[in-house]
Amino acid sequence: MFTGPAMRTLPLTQLPPGATGRVVSILARGRGQIRRLLEIGIVPGAIVRVIFNSVGPIVIEVNGARFSLGRGLASRIIVEVM
């Protein structure tokens, strides 16, 4: 996928608390999990802010609501650092 200059993309799990990212892609691993992410608003283009990120599920904020996401799943959400 062609990306513009200076675009850093990382798995969501590598964003520190307080950082914001725009969802670029979600690595598929079963329709059910992807569906749940879509339903809570984690779609390509969505802005995601990290609240807590250390051990265990990562806590993020999207569309004004907060969610806990399992690390495995979160590591498959690729974001562009903003």
Add this chain to the structure above:
Amino acid sequence: MAGSPNVGKSTLFNMLTGERQHVGNWPGKTIEKYVGELEYNGERIEVVDLPGTYSLGALSDEEVIAREFIVKEKPNVIVVLVNALEPHHTFYLALQVLELTPRVVIAFNKIDAAEKRGIHINVEKISSRLSVPVLAISALKRRGFRELLETIQNVSSKTFLKTFKLDYGPLERYIRKAIEVLKEKQVLKEYPLRWAVIRLLEGDKVLEERLKQENWETYAFILELRKQIEQELGSSPEVLLISRRYEFIEKLLGDTVRTERLVSYAFEERIDKLILHPFIGPLVSLLIILSGLFAIFTLNTGFPLNIIFSHIGLEDIATILEESSLTSILSNFFSIIGDNVASYLEAIGTPEWFISLIVDGIIGGVGAVLSFFPLILLTFIFFSFLEDTGLMSRIATSLDFVMKKVGLSGKAMMPLLLGFGCNVPAVMGTRILEEENERKLAILLAPIIPCQARLVVLLAIVSAIYSSPLTQTIVVLFVYLTILLVFLLVSSLIRLLVLGKYEPPELVIELPPYHIPSLRVISWYAWNRSKEFLKKAGTIIFLLSIILWFLLNYGPRGYGVPVEESFAALMAKSLLPIGSLIGLRDWVSNLALLSGIAAKEVVLETYVLALGIDDPIEALKASGLTPLSAFILLIVTMIYLPCVATVGVVYEESKSLKLTLILLVYEVAIAFLLGFTLYHVGLLLGFK
């Protein structure tokens, strides 16, 4: 589908029908008519989106179209959408539809947004007041769809339904009079009579025109009646009717809609920092859970607070705690009733077996069911508190890593926690797990969790058989440790053998803003869930009590045989060869295990009955159980089989005979193997 504008009707329509819809026009009008279809459960459902209106009067084309469709086309079901964010504004239409037809389902839409703002709606209560199904859905989030479609199918298949009748107070006698006249003159026959009368009194241009044409006399009569109402009641019928409707809506919503305050953002951040912390979080969560269980058990039976008090020398307080515990109060209550009924029946010369059937069988059975109630209610209250405040999702997050070890996600913590109170709501609670395999695993693991009934048996046996507090503590710890190991073992086995390729689902859970809990909302939730439990498990428990009464009181020689000769004892004696293998050589312990299938507390009751000693602890002491055999009995009771109510609910929730059988087989197998091993190890170590 009917609903006011901005209630989310088109969202719902699109979500339901997707590609399968087409647009036309309502006959003779320029207003668009949307019709779509979907399939559910083998049935084709056609959905007609009625124009959005606030009422069903005749003030606009939309209103007339909507109501004419309902009257003429007679749809099987009308779903009326109400906006959960603004119920007071959007409920009027629902009331109008209710007065027109009985085939109604009311759906509160945007329930997700409402919950975020702390708005709670007791749909069960509204449903019981209006006698129609009432649901909460979110068209946008596709929430509640399954329930909606099932309800639609349900209502559609019903043949006899009564239309809701709103009481208009002083207007009723005028309404009655008008109904008589219209019936006599046979006018406006295609409309429901009462509805037409009310509309005419209100001043419905369309119906008035029809009436004028059909029968001028009746039209004049209606005009006269209206004047009469204005003179005699001091207000125009229109004003009286409409204000009565709003009065009803305000009362209804006032009783069933509650808004809770949200906690301040700063405060919320502070709590979250603590409870979502990687190390402190799990400890705090555990603390919350344990305090809750502590409170529930203490209120229900006095334990463990009574033990603490008696150990520090405050025996009196300990006794007071026990005697004022809910279980104690309930069982005393039923004893008193039983005794009184027994004396009365004796006095009028009833045969003994009948007295026993009524008092021990039936009253005993009812008592057995109701004795569960305080525990269930308390458990659901605690649960609802955790859910309502928002703590539950935080706890699920912080303990997710623990749940992963047994192949589940943090979400499964919620139903499994219930299991410490009673396994039945725990199994029912697995409904929230969306992943099919996770749900199956949770259903199979929930019955292992030691419920309060098992705890009671554990405590009774431990305090009866083992004398020193040290031994008692060791035994209790050992039992719990064994249960934990069994839990882990079973989880691995099931994942390996039954589920095939399986990984626990990744956690995706919303952390809603913290709410200050409202007592009313918690009580609604707890009450509704407890009623559901009573309905499901209650019947099973009651029936089993009767069966058990029969088996224990009747033998081959008829009624009133000593317990050793009862059918139950005979059944137990036939199990002796198996029982001996695990060190249970006497028929009483075998009988105890057998009757424990009904409910675990019956294990104690069996000793009471068999030895004829009222106090279970004294009965156990007199039973001849050795430390070893008591220990084996304990372990086996904890693990061998869940009570029948649990088995019933497992079958109902999993809808799979295979799963239920797997549960029964593995539990019995493990219990037997454990018993066998412990017996022989115990013998080797020199125990008797």
